[in-house]
Amino acid sequence: MTTGSGAAIPPSTVEGGSAPLSDTGPIKAVPVRHPGRWVALVIIAIFFAMVISSFVTNERWDWPFAFQVMNYSPVLEGLLKGTILATIGSMIIGVGLGVVIGVMRLSDNPVLKFVGFLYTWFFRGIPRLVLVVLFGTGIGYLYPKFDIGPFPFSQQLAGWLGMSSDLTLFTFNVNQISSTLIWGIIAMGLSEAAYMAEIARAGIMSVDNGQREAASALGMKPSLSMRRVILPQAMRVIIPPTGNETIAMLKDTSLLMALPLSTELFFQAQAIGNRTLKIMPTLMAACMWYLVITSVLMVGQYFLERHFGRGYGNTSVQTKTDTTKTRLMGLTIGGGK
Amino acid sequence: MSGMPLVHAVQVRKSYGSNEVLKGIDMDVAAGEVVCLLGPSGSGKTTFLRCINQLEDIQAGRIWVDGDLMGYRDQGSPGASKLHRLKDKEIAAQRREIGMVFQRFNLFPHMTARENIMEAPIKVQGRRKAEVRTEADALLEKVGLGDKASAYPNQLSGGQQQRVAIARALAMQPKLMLFDEPTSALDPELVGEVLEVMRDLAGQGMTMIVVTHEMAFARDVADRVVFMDGGVVVEQGKPSEVINHPQHARTRDFLKRLRSEHERVAEAAADLV
């Protein structure tokens, strides 16, 4: 930097060093203007103001009552059992069975392949509402007593052998218990598995074949390689549509009222609406609960995506942050340099 | 089965549909020997390596590695073999003895460098985690990546990834290492660091079959060079003999083409300076 003659040159040029005529200092540029965005913002703001004002001025919305309904205990029970529990339960069945069927469809074994195809064909072809009714009323009618024996046909076998049906582990009456909910969860789960199978299949196929070969070359059995190498990578492709499916499932639990099931959010909200004749606020109560749960699910999806996306982005924060335990181990054996 | 070389391949034939890619390959590799496989693209070098560790089935011939017949159990009498296909599990067990390094590295992208190395020793060999971890770090040190243990593959250069891949294969303590053009996917300035690791490995007595176009490596490191073309072994011998005095026209053509290619690259580089 020149000294003494500094007064003759503007300070910014002095910073520029050897090229006094071109300013190469920090950039302070005038940004590109976007007048269109402002116009859009104003239009949307006006629209929102109208909606909000209608919410407040039109008494029939009755928001205080809507919030009250959200906290009614039958509504809460319906939300917990018929909506949240049913979503979780059917998605566990759907994802678990779906991955198995997806793997079957990609198997070298023609029998497994065909069974996988048949499953998808059947459960994807029948509407969920029909399945729910089928399981809710049909199964209860066909098999009023539901036995879970130690192995298939154990009851018949026990009969032939002249034993009492001691072989049966549990016997419970389908029509007694709120096993309607269980049947509903099974129906939805089986249906979901058909869609999840396709998602899992696409995910597995998206993994580069070199990964399977590298695993084989290390002496991994196909099942181990699937579990440790292929599926974790497929998850990156599987999770976003699975999030979608979970949210769709949350909403589809409203079909369970056709079981018929009364401990379910939408049924309860409607029942209160019919009783009090305040249809709109009770519907709004249900909507708000659906939105709350959907938001929670979206947060969960974000974290899952982040977990399975490790090793893919190109951000530097990606380096695995060692847990305290491994860091301590690193200190003692000198591996953590 | 004493007296048998570590790798003993007899009349290996492999077809894809009606396209016969390997037309009766015989090859013996003694323990501790380094063999470089040369040959034009499409001559079947990759396919042969993949047959050795059964990533591909063969249609005829036999391959023994360390006395084990690969892929089959022979329950016949000498001269009249009766082969039974091994189960997936048994084939997986045979592959544990053989390390393979791929042209495109094929590291597991969802695992760090260290986890890539630890995976098979823990899950396949069932060894203790703490012990494997110490060993993995030692291997990383050995390939010059002691500071990259926690890096994911996409944070490493191609040369670094390939060195991790070599360490990963070595972690299984294989008797034989197969390299399929380990430096072909690398930027020229990264080739040296990978060859360096392979040179060290050869120096330590590892048995290696290396498919490569790096003539300097073949000349300096290989005990023997095998030239393949069109699915057959055309000639083989000491590197100095095959590379400097090839007996067959096909070998001469290949080496000439490789050399002129090399010179063109060198000239282009010189022009840049």
Ligand SMILES: Nc1ncnc2c1ncn2[C@@H]1O[C@H](COP(=O)(O)OP(=O)(O)O)[C@@H](O)[C@H]1O
């Ligand atoms: N999976 C495959 N299916 C069909 N043909 C193949 C397959 N892999 C290789 N080939 C054919 O086998 C021949 C030899 O290929 P390869 O072993 O990769 O040669 P190299 O490694 O010497 O370049 C080529 O003609 C190639 O097209």
Ligand SMILES: [Mg+2]
């Ligand atoms: Mg090749």
